[in-house]
Amino acid sequence: MVLSTVGVIGGGQLARMMIPPAVELGITIKVLEEAPGMSAELAATGVGDYRDLETVIAFAETVDVVTFDHEHVPPAILRELVARGIPVRPGPDALLFAQDKLHMRAKLTELGLPVPDWAAIESADELAEFLETHGGRAVVKTARGGYDGKGVRVVSEPHSVDDWFLALAEDGRGGALLVEELVSFRRELAQLVARRPSGEVSAWPVVETVQRDGVCAEVIAPAPQSAGRIADLAADIATAVATGLGVTGVLAVELFETTDGRLLVNELAMRPHNSGHWSIEGSTTSQFEQHLRAVLDLPLGATGSRDVWSVMVNILGGPADGTLQDRYPAALAAHPMVKIHGYGKEPRPGRKVGHVTASGDDLDEVAYQARSAAAFFEG
Amino acid sequence: MVLSTVGVIGGGQLARMMIPPAVELGITIKVLEEAPGMSAELAATGVGDYRDLETVIAFAETVDVVTFDHEHVPPAILRELVARGIPVRPGPDALLFAQDKLHMRAKLTELGLPVPDWAAIESADELAEFLETHGGRAVVKTARGGYDGKGVRVVSEPHSVDDWFLALAEDGRGGALLVEELVSFRRELAQLVARRPSGEVSAWPVVETVQRDGVCAEVIAPAPQSAGRIADLAADIATAVATGLGVTGVLAVELFETTDGRLLVNELAMRPHNSGHWSIEGSTTSQFEQHLRAVLDLPLGATGSRDVWSVMVNILGGPADGTLQDRYPAALAAHPMVKIHGYGKEPRPGRKVGHVTASGDDLDEVAYQARSAAAFFEG
Structure with missing residues (x-):
């Protein structure tokens, strides 16, 4: 049977950003949101606590496959879904490596993968x-x-x-x-891959991530000066992690590029990830479309870049007064080439409320466009 | 006040394809569908007959601006909305030119535009x-x-x-x-533009449309051998139509390119149009995003092509047995670069149930990819 209804637990912006590719691909998406009016509200068919077994099961029984906006669903609930024959992707055993950093470090060490x-x-x-x-x-x-x-x-x-x-x-x-x-690193990278239950793995170009106060601020795709060894190594590591841990769906591997040229695995996320938002416009297949394809066990799409460079800048906090939309007239007028994304969330200091992506041939110009467009939503 | 909730009358695939850009841009979209379970079901907040004044008014009062999936809403109802202070875009006076071909021909003749x-x-x-x-x-x-x-x-x-x-x-x-x-024409072209209430007009590259049995089968963007005179003339004509008729939102102008090298206006559509589906992947701003921006009177986005060529092929009818989704495993595996769109409609002979778009540098290859992917959904 071809699966065609994806159920997403969690109503945040990652669930929201799965809606467009679901609509375009012609598959059905349903969301279990934590409270009414969340970011993925449009596709919400259930409201409730993802830590409540009955709530999760009632939702899961309306879909073909369960996946996630976040990694916080208790393992016991996930195992119960599996026991009832409901496909959970990524599965509880894989997800445990994203839920527990000690478990993850031990497993990566066992697999011989480079870690601090x-x-x-x-x-x-x-x-x-x-x-x-x-x-x-x-x-x-x-x-x-x-x-x-x-x-x-x-x-x-x-x-x-x-x-x-x-x-x-x-x-x-x-x-x-x-x-x-404390790793002495030159910069931080992120390597996203997607893996289907059947084993197919597909990698996007490795990206550079710029963190501020521990939060992702900006992503450059592909990572500058990564062509060749760094790109290959990053893809190999993430593919080995996805396969070794039995991940299904999108896997993000955050990496340190050390000052002596090694790549070390920092963190994992088993879901679409902030470091992959650039792929909505920047890649033939976005991380959100690919995640849906992967959890439905459909063939994966091409992951090449559509432009030489893409730069994604987060909108953190948003306007101190009013809404994101209040700033649209000025921001869109100044940046007709930039794609602005709003998450339908109330502005609040430090909160991820949207992002912008610019693409093109000249990295300086692309980065300027993205940063300048994002700046319209500050203060 | 910045408007941020668009109401779409009609639940067909054009309304459906407005959902992804609404979600991405962070604006709210609501749909009045004719019956439950239509193509744009996900965003439906009302069900009812668009020829019923009460139904339309009840819906319109929940949104900032009313726009359309089709041109069939009776003018009297539209004028009543306007009288109540609800923005209707395109407005009833403009829409009349799309609803009545005699009215349209007379107006285009008055404007001095080339018609048969x-x-x-x-x-x-x-x-x-x-x-x-x-x-x-x-x-x-x-x-x-x-x-x-x-x-x-x-x-x-x-x-x-x-x-x-x-x-x-x-x-x-x-x-x-x-x-x-009976115009002796070399081929059919379509020129899409978008116009804001404030008067800004933006044109996409002119495209070639291939009709079969009076239905659009395929679109090539841009139209081959159109660079220069043909492209400029098409954009000038459509801009003059949009301005002369006071259109707001997307306007599609279907054109004949005559055997003696003239362009004549064939038909108009005042909404996103089949000849613009390629723009979802093929242009920096898709016709669906631009339509939302235009009816909200937001600055229009850039309309350049993202690839040298894009080819869109309609999925007409769909599989004789089963659903579109049944064919996804084979189609996606064979065409990882092609984007497949399903409209959530039951297959039925001749019905538009989806489309595919391929993009790239080599028109022969792009056309092959799109036609071959679409063929997976036939028979």
Whole structure:
């Protein structure tokens, strides 16, 4: 049977951006949103808590395959869906690697993939020991629940994360923190791939991501000076991760390009990712269309760039007064070539409320266009 | 005030294809569909007869501006909306030129725009007279209600359209038929433009349309051998029509390129048009995004081609057995570069149920890709 109805758990902008390719491809998309009026409202057929088994099952029974706007659905619920014969993509076993950073680090190490030096630590003493052997500084991350810079601290003092140890102890489930070497990197890259249940994997060009305050601010596609070794290596690593972890759908692998020319895996996301928004206009097949094709086990589309350069700039926060739309007349008039994306979210400091993408032959011009268009939505 | 909610009357595929750009641009789209489950179902907030004043007003009061999937809403209803202060784009006066071919021919003639020789006829005698002065053959069209080859006859005998004269007489409203010279044309072209209420007009490259049995089968963008005089003339004509008729939104002008190198206006459509579907992937701004921008009076986007060539092929009828989706695995596997569009409509002989678009540098290759992909959905 050819599957044709995708159910997305979570009503955020990633679910929203799956709507256009679903409409164009002629497949049905349904969204379980957390509350009324979320970003993906248009396709919402259910409202409720994704941590509630009954809610999720009632929704899942109306679709052919379940996928996600985020990685927070509890594994026990996902396993119950699978037990009931509902395809879940990515599946619970794969998703666990995105939900738990210690689990992910252990698996990537087992697969022989390049990662920063790391350890699981359960006390300030163990952190002290790691600091001692890694130049006195390190990055500590909570294994679960972190994103956009949350749950990440750069530390040089063994007692810097005692509050996290305490929280873990109080949580009762125990568990450890992840500590990693502070990688000396030249820049950050992201490699997106998509993988079908049948095993087909397709990679987009590797991109450069620019973070500000731990949040993605800008993406340049392809990453400058990546042609050849870096591009091949990034694609090979992400393909190995997707295959090794049994991912279905889009997988984003965030990478450090070290000052000595190595690529190390930083983070994973098993869903469309901010670093792939450029692909909506910039690639023959966008990450959102590809994600739908992958979870429906349809043949994947071509992933080449449609322009020499694409630059995506996030709209973070949005206008201090009024809505994004208030700024459209000026922004669209000044930038007829730039594509402006709004997520239907209320402006709020630091919140991702939209993005813009510019494309063309000249990177300086393209970056100027994108940054200048995004600036219309600030302040 | 910046308008941000567009209401579309009619739930067909043109309304459906406005959904993706609305979602991406972050504006709200609502659709009044004729019956449940139509092509634009996802955005439907109302169901009912567009010829019913109450139904249309109830819908229109929930949006900032009203626009259309088709041109069939009765003028009296449109004028009532305007009287109530609801922006209608295109407006009733402009739309009348698309609803009534005699009205359109008279206006284009008044504007000095190139049209085939024509006359309004009310009897077989008048038709006989026209045939006599035009080589014994002519095209007769009903002034209202025709589309996709319906309401059009090539005639050589004065009594060939007596049934139409009879119907007009029985209708009680009287009225005439349009008779036109049979134009000797080399090919058919279509020129799309968009116009804002503020007067800004933007034109896409002129395209070549290939009709089969009076229905658009294929579109080549830009029209081969059109660079220079033909492209400029087509854009000038369509701009003059849009301005002269006060059109807002997308206007499609179907043109004959005559064997002696003139361009003559054949038909008009005041909405996104089949001849512009290529622009979804092929232009920086698609006709559907531009239509939304135009009716919201937002600055228009750039309309250049993103590739040297784009070819759009309609999926007419669709599979004799099963759904479009049944053919996706084979079609997508064979054509990873081609974009396949399904309209969510049941296959039925002759019905437009989808289209495919291919783009690239080599017209032969692009046309092959598009035709071959479309063929997966036949028979």
